[in-house]
Amino acid sequence: MAEEHREIDALSGTATTGHEWDGLRELNTPLPRWWLWLFYITIVWSIGYWIVYPAWPLLTNSTQGVFGWHTRSAVIDDLDELKRQRGPMMDKLATASVAEIVNDPQLLDFARAQGRVAFADNCAPCHGAGGGGTKGYPNLNDDDWLWGGKLAAIEQTIRHGARSGDKENHEGSMPAFGRDNILKANEISAAADFVRSLSGLSTESGADLALGKKVFANNCAVCHGAEGKGNREVGAPNLTDKIWLYGSDKVTIMQGIQNGRGGVMPAWNGRLSEPIIKALTVYVYSFGGGEK
Amino acid sequence: MTAQVRTMSLDRPAPGAPALAHLVAEAEVGEVPPDDDIPLYAPRREIYPQSVHGRFRNIKWAVLIVTLAIYYLLPFVRWDRGPSAPSQAVLIDFPNRRFYFFFIEIWPQEIYYLTGLLILAAIVLFLMNAVAGRVWCGYLCPQTVWTDLFFAIERLVEGDRREHMQRDVRKWTVETYVRKGLKHFLWLMVAWWTGGAWVLYFADAPTLVKELATGQAPFVAYAWIGILTVTTYSLAGHMREQVCLYMCPWPRIQAALTDEFALNVTYRYDRGEPRCSVKKAEQLRTQGQPAGDCVDCLQCVHVCPTGVDIRGGANLGCIQCGLCIDACDNVMSKLGRATGLIAYDTDLNIKQRLEGKQAFYKLVRVRTVLYAAVIAVVGGVMIYTLATRDSEGINVLHDRNPMYVRLSDGALRNGYTIRIVNKQLKYREFIISVEGLPSTLVDFVGLPPRADGRQLVSVGPDQTKEVRVVVTDYSATPPAPSTSILFKLIDIDSGETAEMRDHFFGP
Numbered sequence: 001m002a003e004e005h006r007e008i009d010a011l012s013g014t015a016t017t018g019h020e021w022d023g024l025r026e027l028n029t030p031l032p033r034w035w036l037w038l039f040y041i042t043i044v045w046s047i048g049y050w051i052v053y054p055a056w057p058l059l060t061n062s063t064q065g066v067f068g069w070h071t072r073s074a075v076i077d078d079l080d081e082l083k084r085q086r087g088p089m090m091d092k093l094a095t096a097s098v099a100e101i102v103n104d105p106q107l108l109d110f111a112r113a114q115g116r117v118a119f120a121d122n123c124a125p126c127h128g129a130g131g132g133g134t135k136g137y138p139n140l141n142d143d144d145w146l147w148g149g150k151l152a153a154i155e156q157t158i159r160h161g162a163r164s165g166d167k168e169n170h171e172g173s174m175p176a177f178g179r180d181n182i183l184k185a186n187e188i189s190a191a192a193d194f195v196r197s198l199s200g201l202s203t204e205s206g207a208d209l210a211l212g213k214k215v216f217a218n219n220c221a222v223c224h225g226a227e228g229k230g231n232r233e234v235g236a237p238n239l240t241d242k243i244w245l246y247g248s249d250k251v252t253i254m255q256g257i258q259n260g261r262g263g264v265m266p267a268w269n270g271r272l273s274e275p276i277i278k279a280l281t282v283y284v285y286s287f288g289g290g291e292k
Numbered sequence: 293m294t295a296q297v298r299t300m301s302l303d304r305p306a307p308g309a310p311a312l313a314h315l316v317a318e319a320e321v322g323e324v325p326p327d328d329d330i331p332l333y334a335p336r337r338e339i340y341p342q343s344v345h346g347r348f349r350n351i352k353w354a355v356l357i358v359t360l361a362i363y364y365l366l367p368f369v370r371w372d373r374g375p376s377a378p379s380q381a382v383l384i385d386f387p388n389r390r391f392y393f394f395f396i397e398i399w400p401q402e403i404y405y406l407t408g409l410l411i412l413a414a415i416v417l418f419l420m421n422a423v424a425g426r427v428w429c430g431y432l433c434p435q436t437v438w439t440d441l442f443f444a445i446e447r448l449v450e451g452d453r454r455e456h457m458q459r460d461v462r463k464w465t466v467e468t469y470v471r472k473g474l475k476h477f478l479w480l481m482v483a484w485w486t487g488g489a490w491v492l493y494f495a496d497a498p499t500l501v502k503e504l505a506t507g508q509a510p511f512v513a514y515a516w517i518g519i520l521t522v523t524t525y526s527l528a529g530h531m532r533e534q535v536c537l538y539m540c541p542w543p544r545i546q547a548a549l550t551d552e553f554a555l556n557v558t559y560r561y562d563r564g565e566p567r568c569s570v571k572k573a574e575q576l577r578t579q580g581q582p583a584g585d586c587v588d589c590l591q592c593v594h595v596c597p598t599g600v601d602i603r604g605g606a607n608l609g610c611i612q613c614g615l616c617i618d619a620c621d622n623v624m625s626k627l628g629r630a631t632g633l634i635a636y637d638t639d640l641n642i643k644q645r646l647e648g649k650q651a652f653y654k655l656v657r658v659r660t661v662l663y664a665a666v667i668a669v670v671g672g673v674m675i676y677t678l679a680t681r682d683s684e685g686i687n688v689l690h691d692r693n694p695m696y697v698r699l700s701d702g703a704l705r706n707g708y709t710i711r712i713v714n715k716q717l718k719y720r721e722f723i724i725s726v727e728g729l730p731s732t733l734v735d736f737v738g739l740p741p742r743a744d745g746r747q748l749v750s751v752g753p754d755q756t757k758e759v760r761v762v763v764t765d766y767s768a769t770p771p772a773p774s775t776s777i778l779f780k781l782i783d784i785d786s787g788e789t790a791e792m793r794d795h796f797f798g799p
Binding site for chain 2: 241
């Protein structure tokens, strides 16, 4: 259409481009030429990226760019820089005892920050993101500790675990009284009712608490204590408080007596570095349940 | 008579009136290129604005001196804040995340003051626009101020319009090169100083000046000086009116915001048309025929920094700096005719006068009143919040997991992470209490109690401190699934308090 005619629009006095679409014509208001040049400059500029950064794929590699910059090496550099920045504090964490860490506010803040990350990476799968625990995995926020809640005891448990096979681990587990034919079904039922009564929970009507008491004294008191207060030496839980690792309903308790219990906590010595184990100890301690 | 008067409006130039594109690119008027050579890109037309004297020029000089003086010198103004804070009156302290403005100190979480400031700036811009058009563009915009300064340097070195144009078209002599070289050198010096002043807002100015001079300043300071030198030099020295015509969004927005009552720099064609020379006008007048006041001297065009012919009506290219008013007034005075052929006026008034009616100005109208009201409200709210804001703060974050903890004796415990803010420039000690539960124990994890058994949190000057707090409820009755509780932070010396509500969760 451009060949046919170029008009001056009568209304605006501006030349048209000569294009027409269904009677609509376009005014020619040209862009400034510097704009065009800027556009060309950006194209030339973009060539710089090919030269400066890794760009062209080759058979086994790619062009490396004149500065040797690479996203992967940049991340490694950043991580090294982070390590360097944290270095002095990490060294302090490695040499200080957990008791010293707790008494140094600056070190405590640092340890808790490190512990939070390490906990999320290593502990949260079982104990939950905030250490809230779940059935079979203890809640680390409360004041009930199977193996002790003092700083040293928490550190010991994290280092060597429970029933983990480690040389210094916590040992002792709940026997399978039913499966191993030590107790009969009616004895298990009576013992479960009796255990519930220890913490004031309701018992089934017609429960034989006398039998339960007898069964308890003969079989359970060895580990759980005559009054059912538990024993941290063997990780036997206190049966008189309001906290139940597996649940407080009768069926769950009977399952425990029938089949036994023995949750495993892995040993982290050697798997986690010295400062991280201490950081975890302090972090778990500061959930609020730590014992003085 | 009326046939000869050009009727103009914002959106539709009168037939025969030069259209915008041609006002900007005067050289193209009348030239129609061959069909197969449609110019899609227009060459730049050099603008040689002529110097002018008058009221609006004086206003522009005053604005230029005041704004640039503030910009260049403000970083050196001192403000004593004691030993634990910088003593620079205006400082954007990125490493420490603080903004200082004389007696005001802004923390990053108070960035909403910036939001308020931006709202204020926008509405003030709208109000200026509703009252007198592009006041911002003509007098206050940095692009205008720096371009004006660069024009002044250009005229100083290369001479005024006529001299400069003649030298450019003649064969270039050594003198031409020397003058042009000197001009660019001075431009670069101003641009360099502009970048230098910029970085001084981000660090202690006297120290940084010393470091810059001795080559010990951080690389980022030199980089920013370089960037701003290049932008100032190219935008104010070379791009000039192209920024307003092609790059800036405000002319487009402004056109949508204006109305028929807004005062604009206006050519009063009711008085100016028909244009003719002084002699011709006298002849016509003696013959009793109509003759306009405009003598077509083009002074208004020659002084225009964007190369606009204001007689074509209001348009995008006009930044409404008022210099054409000064130029025309000077000519009218010499001719012994009334000034104000070009003046702040409205098209509405021109039509009123053409119809023999009284011109009127309507400053108070819905939009100006509303803009002023919004400015008053936003400004009032900002001043109120700024004046009454606390110098301490408490932020409470409830544990995500577990929501609550059952203790061995059946009590319920909730864990919180609390951040205490101390905005004062001294050490302060705080105590935290919890209200809303019948029987509670509040324990700061890992915080040894003082001799009197209280757990006090000390926070350093101008700092924050994070503490973990566990709240245990011993009440006999089981609490509701969620109880609203109040954390109260108390400064043990001054008794000042800050409060934050949160929840205590139960089963």
